[in-house]
Amino acid sequence: MELCVIGAGYVGLVTAACFAQMGNRVVCLEHDRSRLARLRQGQCPIYEPGLAALVQEGLHSGLLSFTEHWDHALARVDVAFIAVGTPSHEDGSADLQHVLAVADSLGRHLLRPCLVVNKSTVPVGTAERVARQVNSGLRARGASFTVSVASNPEFLKEGSAVEDFMRPQRIIIGTDSDAATQCLQRLYAPFVRNRERVLVMSPRAAEFSKYAANAFLATKISFVNELAGLCAELDVDIEQVRRGIGSDRRIGSDFIYAGCGYGGSCFPKDVRALIHTAEQHGYQPSILRAVQARNAQQKTLLFQALQEHFGGSMRGCNVALWGLAFKPGTDDLREAPSLVLLDAMLAAGARVRACDPAALEGAAAAYPQALASGQLQLGDDPYACVEGADALVLVTEWKQFRQPDFRRIRGLMRKPVLFDGRNIYDPSELSTLGYLYHGIGRPQAGHCKVTAA
Numbered sequence: 001m002e003l004c005v006i007g008a009g010y011v012g013l014v015t016a017a018c019f020a021q022m023g024n025r026v027v028c029l030e031h032d033r034s035r036l037a038r039l040r041q042g043q044c045p046i047y048e049p050g051l052a053a054l055v056q057e058g059l060h061s062g063l064l065s066f067t068e069h070w071d072h073a074l075a076r077v078d079v080a081f082i083a084v085g086t087p088s089h090e091d092g093s094a095d096l097q098h099v100l101a102v103a104d105s106l107g108r109h110l111l112r113p114c115l116v117v118n119k120s121t122v123p124v125g126t127a128e129r130v131a132r133q134v135n136s137g138l139r140a141r142g143a144s145f146t147v148s149v150a151s152n153p154e155f156l157k158e159g160s161a162v163e164d165f166m167r168p169q170r171i172i173i174g175t176d177s178d179a180a181t182q183c184l185q186r187l188y189a190p191f192v193r194n195r196e197r198v199l200v201m202s203p204r205a206a207e208f209s210k211y212a213a214n215a216f217l218a219t220k221i222s223f224v225n226e227l228a229g230l231c232a233e234l235d236v237d238i239e240q241v242r243r244g245i246g247s248d249r250r251i252g253s254d255f256i257y258a259g260c261g262y263g264g265s266c267f268p269k270d271v272r273a274l275i276h277t278a279e280q281h282g283y284q285p286s287i288l289r290a291v292q293a294r295n296a297q298q299k300t301l302l303f304q305a306l307q308e309h310f311g312g313s314m315r316g317c318n319v320a321l322w323g324l325a326f327k328p329g330t331d332d333l334r335e336a337p338s339l340v341l342l343d344a345m346l347a348a349g350a351r352v353r354a355c356d357p358a359a360l361e362g363a364a365a366a367y368p369q370a371l372a373s374g375q376l377q378l379g380d381d382p383y384a385c386v387e388g389a390d391a392l393v394l395v396t397e398w399k400q401f402r403q404p405d406f407r408r409i410r411g412l413m414r415k416p417v418l419f420d421g422r423n424i425y426d427p428s429e430l431s432t433l434g435y436l437y438h439g440i441g442r443p444q445a446g447h448c449k450v451t452a453a
């Protein structure tokens with residue numbers, strides 16, 4: 001098929017590259033000129049395992065191309081995917097300006113009937129709104145056709161986006177049109193040999209399903225984080241409780257890890273947007289509000305514990321920070337817990353050396369002053385990072401940090417103190433090695449605790 005994917009971000013670029021890999025001709029339209037230039041040279045502007053190779057293959061085969069010109073992107077299009085960002089407005093609602101700008105451009109440039117498919121995460125009713133906008137643009141130009149708009153929310157995870165797209169657990173197709181259903185079923189057939197993974201529903205249900213999924217996962221995380229705080233009070237290790245409940249298939253073992261909070265480009269903004277939608281309808285989203293509040297508190301936990309450890313003042317302390325990206329496998333720093341910690345430590349006068357395998361470029365752009373003054377140093381060597389440190393804090397559990405040589409690290413640090421924001425280390429092993437260990441909800445060793453509301 002002839003496809004156009006609008007937006008070359010985490011979702012759009014993966015979508016474009018994967019569809020091209022299956023033999024479709026894909027034109028990816030991107031309006032950020034520097035991103036476009038890199039893509040045309042075969043450089044991948046984001047870190048996502050396996051993506052760079054797919055982009056290069058697509059360019060090489062001629063099946064994948066990049067443009068900023070609508071006429072070129074839409075010249076032969078059968079299906080146009082919208083994959084642009086939907087960040088938060090200040091009031092928490094989803095900012096649809098990019099989606100609506102795309103709808104406007106489609107109305108002005110489409111020359112032939114096609115199926116428009118929205119992959120961006122958008123509030124219920126947006127597919128209808130986009131259809132109205134595209135079709136009113138077409139009418140204004142005297143076009144002899146209209147288009148229908150389907151919702152096809154994306155469930156890929158950053159860090160395993162290509163794998164998730166290639167082997168999806170489910171594909172949701174939100175449309176009332178048989179032709180649209182058949183078209184998308186055909187397009188996705190190579191990815192889902194098991195047809196039962198394709199779920200067809202109304203566009204509104206599809207749009208809501210995406211928010212429901214993210215809000216549910218965020219709820220699992222905040223729920224366990226709440227229990228972790230209580231565990232610490234009760235002299236119980238949350239890690240044992242996690243295993244105890246995760247073995248129950250009704251609960252499941254995913255997303256029940258206690259830690260220093262969730263971040264990223266989706267959970268925080270999607271929970272905010274769902275709360276806003278509920279409030280708009282006079283409905284009280286009490287669970288969602290609690291999820292959000294718990295997460296905000298959780299993100300302050302490590303700093304509070306560090307401050308307590310340093311007797312209330314961090315001025316002049318040297319802290320090594322492992323992991324900046326909001327989770328392993330990505331360079332994405334959006335709403336990362338590391339940033340909350342970093343901001344607080346820098347404001348408190350600490351000197352920080354941070355290490356991350358993929359997110360250094362973004363971090364350098366976010367902290368130019370702290371870098372220039374030397375208060376913040378960035379690097380990709382975990383051992384260089386801990387030299388002379390008074391404490392080491394693990395925020396993102398990259399594989400590189402999972403089994404380090406703690407004997408060597410003890411020799412490099414000024415004091416062997418470890419704050420484990422993801423509970424990935426063994427407290428007893430570390431204390432045998434002479435470390436002072438702090439985990440989340442792990443009382444035997446020392447734990448991070450919220451002291452003020």
Ligand SMILES: NC(=O)c1ccc[n+]([C@@H]2O[C@H](COP(=O)([O-])OP(=O)(O)OC[C@H]3O[C@@H](n4cnc5c(N)ncnc54)[C@H](O)[C@@H]3O)[C@@H](O)[C@H]2O)c1
Nearest residue numbers: 007008009010011030031032084085086098120121154158
């Ligand atoms: N990132 C994820 O893991 C993920 C997963 C599932 C769903 N989503 C949803 O998918 C959507 C996109 O997310 P993302 O993380 O890929 O965003 P992103 O910010 O990484 O990428 C969006 C891209 O669209 C481009 N763009 C914006 N307006 C444009 C326009 N008018 N014309 C051409 N290009 C334009 C931007 O320059 C950018 O490159 C969001 O709604 C998000 O909630 C994201």
